[in-house]
Amino acid sequence: MGVVIPLEDGKNKQASVKPLVDLTRADMERVNQLILSKAGSDVQMIPEVANHLISSGGKRLRPMLTLASASMFGFTGDAHIKLATSVEFMHTATLLHDDVVDESDLRRGKSTARMIWGNQASVLVGDFLLGQAFRMMVDVGSLDALDVLSTAASVIAEGEVLQLSVAKNMETTEDDYLSVIRAKTAALFAAAAEVGPIVAKTDKASRNALKSYGMNLGLAFQLVDDVLDYGGKAADLGKNTGDDFREGKITLPIILSYRRGTQDERTFWRDAIEGGNSTDQNLEKALGLITRYGGLTDTIARAQHYGTIARDALAPLPHSPWKEALLEVIDFCIDRVS
């Protein structure tokens, strides 16, 4: 029943983040320097905890979005470096708090900060990084950028609380779920991309274009992440997969499979997710149902839908290597799954 989606539609090669990495390389050096400097403190535990997460090998996609979305309008200076660093700190603070909230032991295969330094340090160092992020924004001095990023901070937290409220409730709809990921993931992508044109003092239309690009890229990114948690399109469980199921986390593959299933299958889902009966055997069964009902392929289809909106958002902007790199990132985010 799953629809097969041609992933390489109109493209000849695997999309890559490399053009964006290359274009932002020099600026990302400056961001990395600033990250180290602003995560510093005489209180020794702060750089220890911060660097644990900062050095954990994330792609730093969000700060690259800020750099690219400023540079594509010819901006040079310091402001985008500081805002990109702020964005990365906001993201890092969220991860630190998320791990406490989710009681996670591992992130990207490494022990989480809370397992090494405790929940206390994770909460407080997160607060510190958020404070440092706001200080850098204030230092830039753009009230518009401050507005966008402080609103994002509120919206992200609101989305996380919303996720708590819908947690382990199998009646969660696709719309409910979209509200959650729009707030907890896509809002920061949108803000990261919108502050570029703001500091570049470009027109309102370009600002809106980048905001829409970021928002829809963020949705696609999160949906694909949710598919990857089940091992990707092939539902091939390996290391670090199946975590969402084990934690009783409801993502779109489950929502689709639950709603499309039989009464008996819905009973199974409620037992597994609401009842916390997430054994390995039940994970195998869940994967079977998800595959049968196209839970993964259709989640990818949704991601492609948002990817297309992101692409169209940038369409009116003049051609440039920056624009091409940002467009390729859309495909890169989605192609991760294939």
Added chain:
Amino acid sequence: MGVVIPLEDGKNKQASVKPLVDLTRADMERVNQLILSKAGSDVQMIPEVANHLISSGGKRLRPMLTLASASMFGFTGDAHIKLATSVEFMHTATLLHDDVVDESDLRRGKSTARMIWGNQASVLVGDFLLGQAFRMMVDVGSLDALDVLSTAASVIAEGEVLQLSVAKNMETTEDDYLSVIRAKTAALFAAAAEVGPIVAKTDKASRNALKSYGMNLGLAFQLVDDVLDYGGKAADLGKNTGDDFREGKITLPIILSYRRGTQDERTFWRDAIEGGNSTDQNLEKALGLITRYGGLTDTIARAQHYGTIARDALAPLPHSPWKEALLEVIDFCIDRVS
């Protein structure tokens, strides 16, 4: 060995917060309205958790400081209302996170939010309130006020991490302890008082005066709080007292008693605080030692020292009912203990 400090030195009546409450009554109405409105969200759990803490009967001293420190320079408008609300939200967010960090069950005799809604909600609603605080500051549009408050946010978190680092370490000096309370408590008092003159666009000297007033008032306030945790000057343990000892929290009464004690007594303190042996019997013994070495009376003497600095900080400002009310608050904070 304890030194008896005449608390009513030069005063004929018990100092009161009432003049400040009366002067800020109309503005505090507006602050309370704004608190309710900005703690609102479609995500039902957010106002529930926020209102639990907001309605818990705190004195709201910090927002009153902001209102008074703007009004005393003739400021009328909205900015001080928004900043006072931001200050209260920053404080509320800190309390929510503190309760998670300290694993506290009770605050002011009521169940903490984390006991009712869980650690997750406490962390995330705290993040939400912090985000809302920043949005209100951005709305005011003063980069100077944003600078002061965002710096305070970083410093507060840094102070909390520092407190973790020195926790259960009996070698903590009075200076170490002052660094902690300067950051975790006094910095917000200082910022609350400093943003008043900033929005009132007064001179740098007045701004510095209010900042120094707030900082030293905050130190006195925290030191007296630490004495109150041991039942006040009379070391009279009742409900909600002795919590610091039970949690192994090192405050100035313990620091003084430890340093002034015999080798055997220091062994007792290390066992009780570092070893976690905080039985009721040991609390009785601790109180005996604290009384013998003047731990409470001398902590009050330190509070009076900072209270005097706060008083002198305001001295050059012209006489006004606002100034009188702020000066009386210093004595009020210290007299709580008698």
